[in-house]
Amino acid sequence: MLNLGFTIGSFLLSATTLPLGILMDKFGPRPIRLVGSTCFGLSCIIMAASAYNPRALSALIFLALSLNGFGGICLTFTSITLPNMFGAMSSTIMSLMIGSYASSAVTFPGVKLIYDAGASFQLIMWLWAALAGLVFINCFLNWPKEGFPTPDEVDYSKILTMKALPSSEEKRMTENHKNGDIHHSAEKLPNGPSPSPNTVPFRRSVFSPIFLWSLVTMGMTQLRIIFYMGAMNKMLEVLVTHGKDHPSEKLVSEAEETVNFYASIFGTMQLLCLVTCPLIGYIMDWKMKECADPKAVSSGEEKNGLKRDRKIQKLTNAMRAFILTNILLIIFGSCCLIENLPLQILTFILHTMVRGFIHSCCGGLYAAVYPSNHFGTLTGLQSLISAVVALLQQPLFIVMVGHLHGDGYWINVGLLISSFAGFLLPGYLFYHRRNLLKEKAVRDKQPACQELQALKHTEANGHKPHSNGIAAAEA
Numbered sequence: 001m002l003n004l005g006f007t008i009g010s011f012l013l014s015a016t017t018l019p020l021g022i023l024m025d026k027f028g029p030r031p032i033r034l035v036g037s038t039c040f041g042l043s044c045i046i047m048a049a050s051a052y053n054p055r056a057l058s059a060l061i062f063l064a065l066s067l068n069g070f071g072g073i074c075l076t077f078t079s080i081t082l083p084n085m086f087g088a089m090s091s092t093i094m095s096l097m098i099g100s101y102a103s104s105a106v107t108f109p110g111v112k113l114i115y116d117a118g119a120s121f122q123l124i125m126w127l128w129a130a131l132a133g134l135v136f137i138n139c140f141l142n143w144p145k146e147g148f149p150t151p152d153e154v155d156y157s158k159i160l161t162m163k164a165l166p167s168s169e170e171k172r173m174t175e176n177h178k179n180g181d182i183h184h185s186a187e188k189l190p191n192g193p194s195p196s197p198n199t200v201p202f203r204r205s206v207f208s209p210i211f212l213w214s215l216v217t218m219g220m221t222q223l224r225i226i227f228y229m230g231a232m233n234k235m236l237e238v239l240v241t242h243g244k245d246h247p248s249e250k251l252v253s254e255a256e257e258t259v260n261f262y263a264s265i266f267g268t269m270q271l272l273c274l275v276t277c278p279l280i281g282y283i284m285d286w287k288m289k290e291c292a293d294p295k296a297v298s299s300g301e302e303k304n305g306l307k308r309d310r311k312i313q314k315l316t317n318a319m320r321a322f323i324l325t326n327i328l329l330i331i332f333g334s335c336c337l338i339e340n341l342p343l344q345i346l347t348f349i350l351h352t353m354v355r356g357f358i359h360s361c362c363g364g365l366y367a368a369v370y371p372s373n374h375f376g377t378l379t380g381l382q383s384l385i386s387a388v389v390a391l392l393q394q395p396l397f398i399v400m401v402g403h404l405h406g407d408g409y410w411i412n413v414g415l416l417i418s419s420f421a422g423f424l425l426p427g428y429l430f431y432h433r434r435n436l437l438k439e440k441a442v443r444d445k446q447p448a449c450q451e452l453q454a455l456k457h458t459e460a461n462g463h464k465p466h467s468n469g470i471a472a473a474e475a
Contacts, residue, residue, distance in 0.1 A: 014387030021380025029078035036074025041132030043068035048125035084148035091284030095360035099277030213425040219389035227393040273356040314368040319429040326422040333416035
């Protein structure tokens with residue numbers, strides 16, 4: 001029953017992100033964050049109030065927990081749009097925020113220490129409600145009404161042009177801005193001239209190969225992670241009892257102590273998400289500062305060839321990040337097959353790293369290749385589909401406990417084989433990157449061909465270039 005509750009709770013938590021993503025893309029993150037902080041603060045107030053008279057107000061705990069979960073996912077989901085403010089470091093900041101969310105469970109031991117030190121439960125809840133109030137005030141004062149645009153969607157040339165306009169022109173632009181006559185910048189997915197993000201149909205993003213392959217990778221990885229979390233205690237118990245049907249009381253007691261010890265280690269290991277997630281973000285942001293501005297390249301401001309192509313660099317970084325994550329997932333699955341208790345600590349570390357890495361990779365990839373007004377819905381849809389796939393962990397757990405007598409070896413073998421499907425996404429990214437490199441090579445040859453044709457045309461008219469290397473057109 002506990003595993004079933006864990007499965008349903010995980011599904012509902014992930015499924016909630018789809019409606020939140022749709023609302024966030026339509027109204028921006030600010031109103032959702034305001035509602036989320038309000039619900040979270042209200043849940044803390046209800047729990048604090050019910051603690052004064054538990055017998056009469058205990059039924060309010062269910063309402064409080066519902067508001068607490070909803071408010072928490074609202075705050076978490078809207079936070080992943082904030083890294084767009086950090087330009088070339090956006091993926092690193094996003095991975096840091098995902099790592100903090102994944103390791104948030106370690107705050108409960110801290111709260112327990114405060115409670116054991118003499119602080120009342122009511123005081124802790126009131127302080128938590130006050131912190132939620134600060135989040136509400138910060139969001140109300142500092143968060144913009146519209147979502148944060150990605151660096152590729154900010155047209156800095158328009159900003160510089162507006163600064164250089166005469167006063168009369170500035171007034172005209174200001175009036176147009178007030179009337180809503182301001183258009184968004186180009187969308188990121190297609191090659192060549194591209195329309196505004198608002199004109200790109202959502203269906204095009206959903207049925208793009210990158211998103212479809214990401215569903216395969218995320219669904220398989222989510223199932224692998226969730227199954228291990230739900231079946232970990234039983235698998236550890238089998239390692240101690242060696243699968244005996246009727247173990248002695250001493251062996252049962254030893255198994256219980258061992259499981260509790262390793263479970264506490266596993267819980268403490270969750271803090272590693274906060275420490276290791278910036279690594280995958282750094283890989284996603286690798287050499288992004290050296291990339292050329294696409295608008296500057298298209299306008300002819302950067303033709304020296306020293307700058308990297310921004311879109312190709314993003315795909316290269318995402319491909320490397322997913323390859324690293326899938327390699328860690330394969331090593332994790334291999335460790336699960338080895339019946340050695342001390343080795344399980346390495347398994348805990350790999351599980352924690354993969355859990356943080358895969359969400360950071362996926363979020364960074366979506367932010368890199370899709371328009372910002374599709375990011376929330378795509379992330380929510382991916383989370384929902386992954387949660388549906390992860391529901392398979394319940395029948396797998398039933399088979400392990402029943403037919404396999406608690407031995408998850410063959411299930412782990414099957415999950416290890418399915419983990420290789422995670423390499424399909426980086427494989428497609430490699431294929432797509434190669435096509436972009438070919439297109440870039442063709443584009444780079446066009447200016448040289450045009451210059452050569454101009455020189456031939458000049459010589460045909462009786463003019464020759466000077467010996468100092470200056471073209472005849474400049475002579």
